[in-house]
Amino acid sequence: MQAYRASLLHFLDDPDKLGETDSFEYIEDGLLLVENGHIAAAGHWKELSKQLPEHVSLVDHCGKLISPGFVDTHIHYPQTEMIAAYGEQLLQWLETYTFPVEEQFADADYALGIANCFLDQLAACGTTTAMVFGTVHPQSVDAFFSACERRNLRMIAGKVLMDRNAPEALTDTPDSGYDDSRALIEKWHNRGRLRYAVTPRFSPTSSPEQLKRAGQLLAEFPDVYMQTHIAENHDEIAWVKELFPQCEHYLDTYDQAGLLGRRSVFAHCVHLEDAEWKRLAETHSNISFCAASNLFLGSGLFNLKRAVEHNICVGMGTDVGGGNTFSMLQNMADAYKTQQLNGYELTPFKAFYLATLGGARSLDCDDLIGNFLPGKEADFVILDKQATPFLDFRFRHCNTLLEELFVLATLGDDRNVLATYAAGKAIHHRDKTNEAMA
Ligand code: GUN
Ligand code: ZN
Known part of the structure; x- marks a missing residue:
């Protein structure tokens, strides 16, 4: 089992259907548990970390944001x-x-x-x-x-x-x-x-x-x-x-x-x-x-x-x-x-929805991917708000989640993608060559 500590953001429904705040789950200090290429759990660090099995490998990405791929x-x-x-x-x-x-x-x-x-x-x-x-x-x-x-x-x-x-x-x-x-x-x-x-x-x-x-x-x-x-x-x-x-x-x-x-x-x-x-x-x-x-x-x-x-x-x-x-x-x-x-x-909420669960729904595979419900395939991305000194500066001037996501959506690009995982395996790391990951 692998465990990733970071902020977590994923959608449960369309913000236009369920209303903005009920449509997603945002956990500032979260933990994503992955086993055999699937999501085992996504929740609060405080609660989930208490029950971590011994064989787990924990990666600390505090300050980063994990989103479904x-x-x-x-x-x-x-x-x-x-x-x-x-x-x-x-x-x-x-x-x-x-x-x-x-x-x-x-x-x-x-x-x-x-x-x-x-x-x-x-x-x-x-x-x-x-x-x-x-x-x-x-x-x-x-x-x-x-x-x-x-x-x-x-x-x-x-x-x-x-x-x-x-x-x-x-x-x-x-x-x-x-x-x-x-x-x-x-x-x-x-x-x-x-x-x-x-x-x-x-x-x-x-x-x-x-x-x-x-x-x-x-x-x-x-x-x-x-x-x-x-x-x-x-x-x-x-x-x-x-x-x-x-x-x-x-x-x-x-x-x-x-x-x-x-x-x-x-x-x-x-x-x-x-x-x-x-x-x-x-x-x-x-x-x-x-x-x-x-x-x-x-x-x-x-x-x-x-x-x-x-x-x-x-x-x-x-x-x-x-x-x-x-x-x-x-x-x-x-x-x-x-x-x-x-x-x-x-809204940035709708934009992130469209790019994750909304996309999965329109490809009729939201039973498999698109958010972090247990059992889904572990496709996810680790986003780095501090990718450049200027981005770090701009994010330090954000006061709300909406503002942070909006800045990520309108100033962000591949520099913000620290790592990408497919079925629980790293397929990209910004700071490593592909050969180093093989
Ligand atoms: N319409 C037909 N073929 C194409 C294509 O390759 N790209 C785009 N954007 N439109 C198309
Ligand atoms: Zn096309």
Whole structure:
């Protein structure tokens, strides 16, 4: 058994549902007990330390804050090398930067190298679970899942489906996309901590036939996920209207193929019509709020208030490489600024909820991760408020928990991530090299 003494913060419910103060547990002098990769207990040092068994190894992180690992509900691992690409909005950005980079993932060794680099970055930012796009190549997903399996990470990923409006080297067909996805599901879905997501990139790059075959997979494997993009950019939406005259709106292109539901995650949702909000809610579909990406690609401002009003499950996504950071803390800052422009106050409590339990709920794995209830998987991050002299100075001027969390969310980044644990094992330590931890 391992024991970690520090401040603890975790959420029990959505602050918009349970009310701010009842939605979370904050223990200033806390103790987190981990056994066999799971949470054994989380409580007050004063009480829990009295009953510590003899064989326990105690790590003293007094002054640090332990949070459940962050959950990134939308990200592209093949785009790691082109994060921070200059000067384009969505459709030109895909043509200019994204597609050329994704062509390289036909090479399995190349894919494995990028997957490892990507997972190092996630760990350095405190992210322990993500919903991840591969490329059209099945070997890109084999490489990614192999790298995750070695680190024992809870991850969801899938092979991109694209049968039109993309370079020849990046397209499949309705049949080959179906067959390749099916083989990957059979190989990887529910293997250890891994799960599969059927992954039509977005409606412009899939024919109605291909979307139907994706729906067929979901019908045949009901516990498999679906991830895609929607209503990110005005030109994209106009293009979808041209390509799918038979559909009522953008969401309908997915709905007609049977792609909505509890395990479906729609990234962006920036420019939804009323009927689309309603239909997402009716079908218990989930939204990934990609704040950094929506600002970086000039896509627009996601309306979080409407999602709350419709009772739609929302998580946060970095959308790397559309987003210019892997850090969920930096995404919280962009989420706050986005909602400022919408006239809606995003509290730091809601921001930390979205990045942890909210993300776990929108990936339908809150029975396994997202907070520190006993029995959950021990994925957690140790946050250091004193990461730099200036941060230390700023935190010393905080008077309340709200203020501290808000400063962490709006000034914080990977420097504040002292260590990251997956299933109870350290996968990152800021002050050690990866080799030193192996
Ligand atoms: N829409 C279709 N493909 C993509 C992608 O790779 N990134 C983003 N941000 N939007 C998309
Ligand atoms: Zn994306």
